Amino acid sequence: MDRPQSWEARAEEYSLYGFTDLPSVHRRGTVVLTHGEGPYVVDVNGRRYLDANSGLWNMVAGFDHKGLAEAAKAQYDRFPGYHAFFGRMSDQTVMLSEKLVEISPFARGKVFYTNSGSEANDTMVKMLWFLHASEGDPARRKILTRWNAYHGVTAVSASMTGKPYNEVFGLPLPGFIHLTCPHYWRHGEAGESEEQFTARLARELEETIRREGADTIAGFFAEPVMGAGGVIPPSRGYFQAVLPILRRHGIPMISDEVICGFGRTGQTWGCETYDFMPDAIISSKNLTAGLFPMGAVILGPDLADRLQAAIEEIEEFPHGFTASGHPVGCAIALKAIDVVMNEGLADNVRRLAPRMEAGLRAIMERSDHIGELRGIGFMWALEAVKDKPTKTPFDGSLSVSERIANTCTDLGLICRPLGQSIVLCPPFILTEAQMEEMLEKLELALNRVFAEVA
Numbered sequence: 150m151d152r153p154q155s156w157e158a159r160a161e162e163y164s165l166y167g168f169t170d171l172p173s174v175h176r177r178g179t180v181v182l183t184h185g186e187g188p189y190v191v192d193v194n195g196r197r198y199l200d201a202n203s204g205l206w207n208m209v210a211g212f213d214h215k216g217l218a219e220a221a222k223a224q225y226d227r228f229p230g231y232h233a234f235f236g237r238m239s240d241q242t243v244m245l246s247e248k249l250v251e252i253s254p255f256a257r258g259k260v261f262y263t264n265s266g267s268e269a270n271d272t273m274v275k276m277l278w279f280l281h282a283s284e285g286d287p288a289r290r291k292i293l294t295r296w297n298a299y300h301g302v303t304a305v306s307a308s309m310t311g312k313p314y315n316e317v318f319g320l321p322l323p324g325f326i327h328l329t330c331p332h333y334w335r336h337g338e339a340g341e342s343e344e345q346f347t348a349r350l351a352r353e354l355e356e357t358i359r360r361e362g363a364d365t366i367a368g369f370f371a372e373p374v375m376g377a378g379g380v381i382p383p384s385r386g387y388f389q390a391v392l393p394i395l396r397r398h399g400i401p402m403i404s405d406e407v408i409c410g411f412g413r414t415g416q417t418w419g420c421e422t423y424d425f426m427p428d429a430i431i432s433s434k435n436l437t438a439g440l441f442p443m444g445a446v447i448l449g450p451d452l453a454d455r456l457q458a459a460i461e462e463i464e465e466f467p468h469g470f471t472a473s474g475h476p477v478g479c480a481i482a483l484k485a486i487d488v489v490m491n492e493g494l495a496d497n498v499r500r501l502a503p504r505m506e507a508g509l510r511a512i513m514e515r516s517d518h519i520g521e522l523r524g525i526g527f528m529w530a531l532e533a534v535k536d537k538p539t540k541t542p543f544d545g546s547l548s549v550s551e552r553i554a555n556t557c558t559d560l561g562l563i564c565r566p567l568g569q570s571i572v573l574c575p576p577f578i579l580t581e582a583q584m585e586e587m588l589e590k591l592e593l594a595l596n597r598v599f600a601e602v603a
Contacts, residue, residue, distance in 0.1 A: 185213050202572070332378075374528060404418070406418055410436070412498055443482060
């Protein structure tokens with residue numbers, strides 16, 4: 150069999166791409182990478198790119214952190230693999246559970262491990278269904294999320310995800326209800342203040358609960374900042390408005406911190422940034438600084454006690470994954486938490502976030518085609534528009550954000566197109582000089598593309 154010769158051709162011949170604009174790949178080829186250097190990645194041709202997407206939000210300590218690699222190697226030498234079934238688990242798993250509860254906003258709790266954020270959200274839904282049924286409420290199965298939210302790609306977590314592309318799979322499944330996206334700039338009505346917009350969304354939640362019946366709703370899931378929705382912070386006072394409604398109706402509030410957790414918003418947890426107390430936290434991505442596939446469900450006291458009672462009744466929790474609580478992943482996670490919290494990475498986010506915001510705001514103000522800047526900490530998005538005053542988007546056939554991202558790649562900068570937005574979520578190790586490089590290359594790409602399409 151004759152095989153393609155180039156790396157790009159080999160990739161396209163033998164690989165399927167997830168969430169990839171195929172016309173771009175067919176036209177430009179795949180970027181095949183060999184290694185990383187700090188916040189940069191290097192391709193097979195030796196070209197370096199500043200990765201302002203942190204891999205996929207998760208490589209917060211960069212691509213060659215020696216301490217993380219050494220932690221992985223040491224654990225592979227000591228105890229390279231195990232599970233968390235049948236009353237057995239590694240010492241690293243025990244230590245990580247202790248650490249996660251310690252640094253969580255909860256006074257106490259319990260942790261369950263998965264291999265991804267998708268699986269963690271899926272697991273949380275099963276936990277809610279299980280405990281409600283055990284408490285005599287088997288009808289409590291409906292799940293509330295928001296349009297444009299992203300919670301994963303399993304059948305359940307994709308049903309939670311409020312994205313139209315899941316229609317190709319025949320999703321969402323029945324019983325998954327999507328509420329209005331809390332994006333005031335895009336969804337606020339004429340003459341409506343941000344506070345009035347938040348109040349309208351709270352009324353919508355109350356009306357949805359009344360219509361569906363509180364006794365049919367298992368839980369409400371929300372990202373503190375919508376990540377893959379395009380970096381959408383909540384409207385002012387959003388969580389303070391919805392949480393009392395959920396509490397009044399006995400509906401658990403789950404904070405999906407897969408992207409926000411471990412420092413991305415400037416605090417350890419996004420729920421701390423936006424000052425609300427959830428009943429459980431979903432974690433992944435930054436949990437291992439991207440070096441190992443791992444997710445975690447962190448249950449607060451109430452859900453931990455209720456789930457434990459349900460488990461005791463049938464004498465087991467019939468759920469888990471072969472690699473749940475993998476000792477190498479847990480060892481990496483323990484080191485990653487230490488690196489972020491104690492080696493200055495979280496401090497660097499708080500120090501440089503104002504510079505990032507100011508630089509992006511200046512770019513927006515100099516452009517006729519950036520309608521909104523939104524974000525917090527080290528996660529920001531610029532929304533491209535054809536007309537700024539009316540917020541009119543570019544025609545979808547122009548693929549404006551994809552063009553911008555491709556032009557950035559040509560300039561040695563990796564960023565992410567989402568809808569008509571460009572998202573930047575750089576590694577936490579970014580220096581001031583690298584921040585300036587990111588901003589300069591981004592603005593150059595924006596100017597080139599807008600000159601072509603405007």
